[in-house]
Amino acid sequence: MNGSLGDIWTLAWTFGLLSLFAIGGAASAIPEMNRIAVDLHHWMTDAQFADAFAISQLSPGPNILIVTLIGYQVAGVAGGLVATLAMCGPTAVVAYNVSGLLQRSSQSKWPAIIQAALVPLSIGLMSASALVLAQAADRTWLAVVLTATAAILTLATRLNPLWLLLAGGCLGFAGVV
Amino acid sequence: MPPDSPPAAIPDIHPAAEPPGLLELFLAFAKVSLSGFGGVLVFARRAIVEKYRWMTADEFNETYALCHFLPGPNICNLSVVFGARIRGIPGSFAAFTGLVGPPVVIVSTLAMIYARYGEIPALQRTLAGISCAAVGLVIGVAARMMGPLLKRRDPVAIGFLVAVFAAIGLLRWPLPPVLLVAIPLSIAATYAVRRKAAP
Numbered sequence: 001m002n003g004s005l006g007d008i009w010t011l012a013w014t015f016g017l018l019s020l021f022a023i024g025g026a027a028s029a030i031p032e033m034n035r036i037a038v039d040l041h042h043w044m045t046d047a048q049f050a051d052a053f054a055i056s057q058l059s060p061g062p063n064i065l066i067v068t069l070i071g072y073q074v075a076g077v078a079g080g081l082v083a084t085l086a087m088c089g090p091t092a093v094v095a096y097n098v099s100g101l102l103q104r105s106s107q108s109k110w111p112a113i114i115q116a117a118l119v120p121l122s123i124g125l126m127s128a129s130a131l132v133l134a135q136a137a138d139r140t141w142l143a144v145v146l147t148a149t150a151a152i153l154t155l156a157t158r159l160n161p162l163w164l165l166l167a168g169g170c171l172g173f174a175g176v177v
Numbered sequence: 178m179p180p181d182s183p184p185a186a187i188p189d190i191h192p193a194a195e196p197p198g199l200l201e202l203f204l205a206f207a208k209v210s211l212s213g214f215g216g217v218l219v220f221a222r223r224a225i226v227e228k229y230r231w232m233t234a235d236e237f238n239e240t241y242a243l244c245h246f247l248p249g250p251n252i253c254n255l256s257v258v259f260g261a262r263i264r265g266i267p268g269s270f271a272a273f274t275g276l277v278g279p280p281v282v283i284v285s286t287l288a289m290i291y292a293r294y295g296e297i298p299a300l301q302r303t304l305a306g307i308s309c310a311a312v313g314l315v316i317g318v319a320a321r322m323m324g325p326l327l328k329r330r331d332p333v334a335i336g337f338l339v340a341v342f343a344a345i346g347l348l349r350w351p352l353p354p355v356l357l358v359a360i361p362l363s364i365a366a367t368y369a370v371r372r373k374a375a376p
Contacts, residue, residue, distance in 0.1 A: 019249045021352050023360075026250045027315065031345045032352035039349070051295070054307040055287050057314070061210045061280025062217050064250045068281050072288040080285050084277060091249025092257040096269065099243060099258040115246045117367040120326060120334040121341050121359055126319040128346030133315060137308035146306070150313020155320050162214040164310045172306020173299060 007075045008082050010041070015067055015086035020094075024122025026064045026087065030129035033070060034136065043074050050136040058165055064088065143177045196263050197231060199271040205229060206256055206275030217252045217276070231263065253277065333366045 014036055022029040030053070037043045044052070052073070056065035064087050071083025138144045150164045171177050197205065205224055213220045218241070226237050240262075244254035253276065260272030294300055326334050337359065344355045 050308040057311040095254035117363040120338040124338040124341030131346040146309040147313040151316035154317025168306040168310025173303040
């Protein structure tokens with residue numbers, strides 16, 4: 001962690017570009033973030049990436065906060081800010097302009113077709129996120145059991161996710177996983 | 178009442194009595210953001226549609242659909258588009274900084290604590306446990322989203338889903354080239370299927 005201007009610049013263009021490919025939201029971009037932060041730039045280890053994801057899930061707010069944490073790891077507070085703004089800025093400009101455009105002509109069938117075409121891609125990306133995160137986090141078979149339990153509870157109940165996270169934290173603290 | 182004013186019988190389409198000011202926008206989005214653990218959308222809808230009545234449910238759905246179909250963090254896009262509709266570009270900034278500012282301060286504080294104490298075994302174990310549960314959440318959400326596609330037995334959609342999963346999750350290819358190929362192909366396939374289905 002040295003926080004040179006070069007690092008800040010790398011964060012800015014990396015996440016600025018990434019944001020434009022995050023279809024379906026920031027969660028879809030997790031595998032690419034992992035590839036960039038762990039494999040490509042060696043900003044963090046896989047375990048640190050899993051920790052960053054856990055901390056971001058534990059914090060209230062939009063799920064872009066893992067970007068803030070990666071930026072922080074690279075270049076401190078400034079890095080966190082730059083990475084976060086880079087992740088939101090470009091698509092915010094796109095959203096602002098498209099929203100103005102669509103208010104004028106909304107009878108086209110293309111938005112619906114594009115949306116239908118993007119849904120399977122974003123679910124595929126979400127599934128890839130799940131796999132990449134599981135590889136980073138689940139190192140023991142008890143950890144796999146905990147993950148599977150949390151997945152089933154998420155799917156089958158309307159339990160507030162915060163309870164699952166807290167339960168996971170307690171089990172971890174107790175040394176179970 | 179002046180004689181040329183419109184009759185009162187015209188229904189008020191916009192439910193809000195008065196559009197919120199910049200500070201109000203900032204505070205509303207900050208509140209929404211800070212109460213949103215694991216997903217802000219539910220809280221955003223509750224605040225914008227039910228509590229403050231700044232949008233009707235239809236307007237909100239329409240705006241959200243737009244933001245979901247655009248790339249990038251949906252809820253950030255939503256704050257920008259919503260802020261702009263209410264107060265122009267300054268409104269965008271107010272809503273966006275309200276949404277993102279406070280959580281970034283919180284998470285940066287947590288990052289500092291982690292940088293300092295991350296090596297402590299008890300903290301490591303706790304975080305590892307939280308990670309396991311958090312991964313379970315992602316799997317659960319992905320599975321829930323997959324449900325409708327599997328039910329429809331839509332071979333094209335399932336094919337694209339599996340292909341993207343394999344390219345990104347298993348082969349670990351870079352995202353931009355994969356999507357630059359997958360997006361046009363998927364749009365073309367969806368268009369072809371719909372044209373064939375339509376009489």
